[in-house]
Structure formats: structure tokens, C-alpha cells
Amino acid sequence: MTEFAHRFAATAVAAVTVTAFFPATAMSAVRSPADARSRETVSQARETASRSRETAVNLKVTEKVRHALADAYWTQYYGPNLRKHHPGTSRKKVDGPKKVYYGKVRSAGKDVYWALGSIGVKGDPISYQDGPHVWRRSAHGAWSYRGDTGGCLDKAPKALLKLWHLRSYC
Structure with missing residues (x-):
């Protein structure tokens, strides 16, 4: 195997290991700040909607x-x-x-x-x-x-x- 293949295989094993044992940590690395803003906006919209039903x-x-x-x-x-x-x-x-x-x-x-x-x-x-x-x-x-x-x-x-x-x- 070439050096690239060894590094790629090691990286893939590490990614699978992290995802399997620490899913929240793995997903936080994948999520972008835009995703966080989107979730916050949805949360605020739900809160406003519940208040408007009062x-x-x-x-x-x-x-x-x-x-x-x-x-x-x-x-x-x-x-x-x-x-x-x-x-x-x-x-x-x-x-x-x-x-x-x-x-x-x-x-x-x-x-x-x-x-x-x-x-x-x-x-x-x-x-x-x-x-x-x-x-x-x-x-x-x-x-x-x-x-x-x-x-x-x-x-x-x-x-x-x-x-x-x-x-x-x-």
C-alpha cells in the first residue's frame, strides 16, 4: 500500500471509532455554525408560536x-x-x-x-x-x-x- 492509502485507512478507522463511541462529539465536528443558527431560529419560532396560542x-x-x-x-x-x-x-x-x-x-x-x-x-x-x-x-x-x-x-x-x-x- 502506498503511504496515502495507509493514512487514509487510519483516518477512516479513527473516524468510525470516534463516531461509534462518541457520536455527539463526531457530529459536532460536522455541524457548521449555520446549523446552530438554524436550530436556534427554529427554537425561537416554536416559542413564539406557543406564546401566540395564549x-x-x-x-x-x-x-x-x-x-x-x-x-x-x-x-x-x-x-x-x-x-x-x-x-x-x-x-x-x-x-x-x-x-x-x-x-x-x-x-x-x-x-x-x-x-x-x-x-x-x-x-x-x-x-x-x-x-x-x-x-x-x-x-x-x-x-x-x-x-x-x-x-x-x-x-x-x-x-x-x-x-x-x-x-x-x-
Whole structure:
């Protein structure tokens, strides 16, 4: 065999060995940067398509919903964290939520409900700052208090913020 044939045979054996034992490594050597950009573009397109299938719906806030939001705030935030600093404060002192935006986002056949509003506890001025506050609940679940925002509304879905004409200050 000629020297070229020996080198070619050795290279072929090495390529087969690498491909058999390390397929990801072998394929990364073959892939070009254009392939990576193409995969990234496809991934971004899929993400955009899934977001576009989300449907945001504005809903009217009822007193029942308002009361459930106040209960969630009291039990999940104010109650366990701050009652020891404010003895004698009861659930009756919860003020709000007021100026409530309420809606749902339907995605993949599931509804998730969201609310934004101001809330606090009478006699505790600090409890009124850093709003609006955010709540979330799945279709058949209880309300979950997600916290205050300080104006950065990233805790709420962008589809609802757009529907409500609200801007996030992050």
C-alpha cells in the first residue's frame, strides 16, 4: 500500500471509532455554525408560536374574588410573617385589594387566573408600599399570593399586561 492509502485507512478507522463511541462529539465536528443558527431560529419560532396560542381575557372583579385575594394576602404573607410584629392585627384590618386588574390566560387548554392590585393593612403604612401586588390561581385551585412588584410587573403574563395597557418598570 502506498503511504496515502495507509493514512487514509487510519483516518477512516479513527473516524468510525470516534463516531461509534462518541457520536455527539463526531457530529459536532460536522455541524457548521449555520446549523446552530438554524436550530436556534427554529427554537425561537416554536416559542413564539406557543406564546401566540395564549389567549388573554379581561374579567370583571367580583366581591367574592376580591375577598379571596384579601384572604390569600393575609394567610400567605401578612399573617405568618408580620403578625408577631403587629400583635392584635386581625384579618378585618386588610384594606383592599383596590384598583384590581383581573383576567385569565388560556394556554394549552388550561386557564390560569391572574390579579394585580393594591392592598395593605390599616394601621401599617409600610404594608401599602411596593405595589401593585400579584395573585395567581389555576382553574380549580386556590389563590396564591405572589408578592409585591415595586412596579416591575414581570410576575404577571405579558399577554395580560398588554391587554390591560400596563407597562412594567424593570
